[in-house]
Amino acid sequence: MCGIVGYVGPKKVVPLILDGLKRLEYRGYDSAGIAVVQSDGKLEIRRAPGKLRNLEESIRAKPLDGLYGIGHTRWATHGRPTEENAHPHRDCSGEIVVVHNGIIENYLDLKQQLTAEGHKFVTETDTEVIAHLIEKFSKAGSNLEQSVMKAVKVMTGAYALVAISTRDPQKIAAARLGPPIVVGLAENESFIASDIPAILAHTRSVIFMADGDIAILTPSGVQLTDFDGKPISRPPQHITWDPIMAEKGGYKHFMQKEIFEQPRAVRDTLIGRISQDTGKVFLDDMDITADEFRAFEAVKLIACGTSWHAALAGKFMIERLAHIPVEVDYGSEFRYRDPIVTKRDLAIAISQSGETADTLAATREAAQKGAKILGICNVVGSMLTREANGTVLTHAGPEIGVASTKAFTCQLTSLLLVALYLGQVRGKLAPADTIKLMQELTRLPQKIEEVLQRDPAIEALARQLFRHTDFLYLGRGIHYPIALEGALKLKEISYIHAEGYPQAK
Ligand code: GLU
Numbered sequence: 001m002c003g004i005v006g007y008v009g010p011k012k013v014v015p016l017i018l019d020g021l022k023r024l025e026y027r028g029y030d031s032a033g034i035a036v037v038q039s040d041g042k043l044e045i046r047r048a049p050g051k052l053r054n055l056e057e058s059i060r061a062k063p064l065d066g067l068y069g070i071g072h073t074r075w076a077t078h079g080r081p082t083e084e085n086a087h088p089h090r091d092c093s094g095e096i097v098v099v100h101n102g103i104i105e106n107y108l109d110l111k112q113q114l115t116a117e118g119h120k121f122v123t124e125t126d127t128e129v130i131a132h133l134i135e136k137f138s139k140a141g142s143n144l145e146q147s148v149m150k151a152v153k154v155m156t157g158a159y160a161l162v163a164i165s166t167r168d169p170q171k172i173a174a175a176r177l178g179p180p181i182v183v184g185l186a187e188n189e190s191f192i193a194s195d196i197p198a199i200l201a202h203t204r205s206v207i208f209m210a211d212g213d214i215a216i217l218t219p220s221g222v223q224l225t226d227f228d229g230k231p232i233s234r235p236p237q238h239i240t241w242d243p244i245m246a247e248k249g250g251y252k253h254f255m256q257k258e259i260f261e262q263p264r265a266v267r268d269t270l271i272g273r274i275s276q277d278t279g280k281v282f283l284d285d286m287d288i289t290a291d292e293f294r295a296f297e298a299v300k301l302i303a304c305g306t307s308w309h310a311a312l313a314g315k316f317m318i319e320r321l322a323h324i325p326v327e328v329d330y331g332s333e334f335r336y337r338d339p340i341v342t343k344r345d346l347a348i349a350i351s352q353s354g355e356t357a358d359t360l361a362a363t364r365e366a367a368q369k370g371a372k373i374l375g376i377c378n379v380v381g382s383m384l385t386r387e388a389n390g391t392v393l394t395h396a397g398p399e400i401g402v403a404s405t406k407a408f409t410c411q412l413t414s415l416l417l418v419a420l421y422l423g424q425v426r427g428k429l430a431p432a433d434t435i436k437l438m439q440e441l442t443r444l445p446q447k448i449e450e451v452l453q454r455d456p457a458i459e460a461l462a463r464q465l466f467r468h469t470d471f472l473y474l475g476r477g478i479h480y481p482i483a484l485e486g487a488l489k490l491k492e493i494s495y496i497h498a499e500g501y502p503q504a505k
Helices: 013-022 052-061 107-116 128-139 144-154 254-260 262-270 290-295 305-322 331-335 357-368 383-387 406-425 431-452 455-465 479-494
Strands: 003-008 031-037 043-049 068-074 096-104 157-165 172-177 182-186 189-193 205-208 213-218 221-226 298-303 326-330 345-351 372-377 390-393 470-475 497-502
Touching: 003 013, 003 096, 003 157, 003 172, 003 213, 013 031, 013 052, 013 068, 031 052, 031 096, 043 052, 068 096, 068 157, 096 128, 107 128, 128 144, 128 157, 144 157, 144 172, 144 213, 172 189, 182 221, 189 213, 254 262, 262 406, 262 431, 290 406, 298 305, 298 331, 298 357, 305 326, 305 345, 305 406, 305 479, 326 331, 331 357, 345 357, 345 406, 357 372, 357 383, 372 383, 372 406, 383 390, 390 406, 406 431, 470 479, 479 497
Parallel strands: 298 326, 298 345, 345 372, 372 390, 470 497
Antiparallel strands: 003 068, 003 189, 031 043, 031 068, 096 157, 157 172, 172 213, 182 189, 182 205, 213 221
């Protein structure tokens, strides 16, 4: 699932979309493309396999300008990463174009049907069926958004899709079922993107589309409806992240920058949440009362990947400080094993983005079985924060690096805050002990800084070690999950074999 950027408004559309796509490059992709509607009302498309510079090159060779448009970086799932298969994809008339993240599961059936009805397919992608479906419904008299609504009714799968049609000028329509998509609001212009950094330079006022939402963007604003066209109102979220925070700021790459941001991120996650005078912990306002926190009989921690490692460490913290049994589950495992959950359970879901599909599905299942949901999440307004009964926000700032660093440290910090809070309301933790732990917590950013100052020594060590082919990370107790996370980081970043083990005697 890769990048989507769309824009309608007075700014120069091609550079704006290309810049947005560049800010999503960190996600990886194999080809890219852009479609704009020109002042003569015609659609023009440029696409190129490989990096965005290839697309820029093809635009230089054959310049492109227009009034509004959409762009995409593709990570192929159906069809090779060629120019023909790169998005945007067209209908037969060339009047409709679509970009799409995700997979249309029943595309073969739809392709067969549409071919029998006379539609001509020119790519190997699943996405192309969407353009032809919209064409079919437009020809029958529907406008762009009505056609999108009819198309989503016959499609199964996961999609964030964005479409434009020259028959419906100055309008962009989008639909979401699965992959994330945000709408950006500003005066006389509207933005759409698969992730916030793509539009952060232009607006901080965003709406996260939910599953089952349709968005209709025009220069004068954005309208949201459900798949039946019923209007939905979602309040815009104000993103406090500075656009500069989503840039590299002199570091070699985002991961390095984010490693060095850890002291600041942990400090921000602690601000306003602990009082060293009284030994009190304050969680953000939420729909779970202190009485409910007192009455829970078990905690279920649900997460995936790095967040799952944070959850394993969270088990140690919560069991030790709050004396309450904790089970840790992988989001995907939880949803496929009919877990035992009761009304007396607190389910804590951990996700940096708040959009991790398996974690969200597991959380919904826990909620349906009566558990209260507490989210630990880095993105205000994301799906998890909307669906949970309460959220402890990690204040890590945007994490662009695909391998999580500062978000992980802030998840651990948040879990400790939750453990302290639970211990406190359940009377398992004396104020004096809480104060001692709080003092340690407030020293943490300084300690991380000290470790980071050893950067040159760590780099020298890396130079000694980098030719080895296997690494074992050992840890005991709470350090065992940290060993697992260390091994994951090495694998993710260097493709060197690594494993985490519990340390025996
Ligand atoms: N399934 C689509 C394709 O292969 C979209 C891939 C993506 O999410 O980038 O073209």
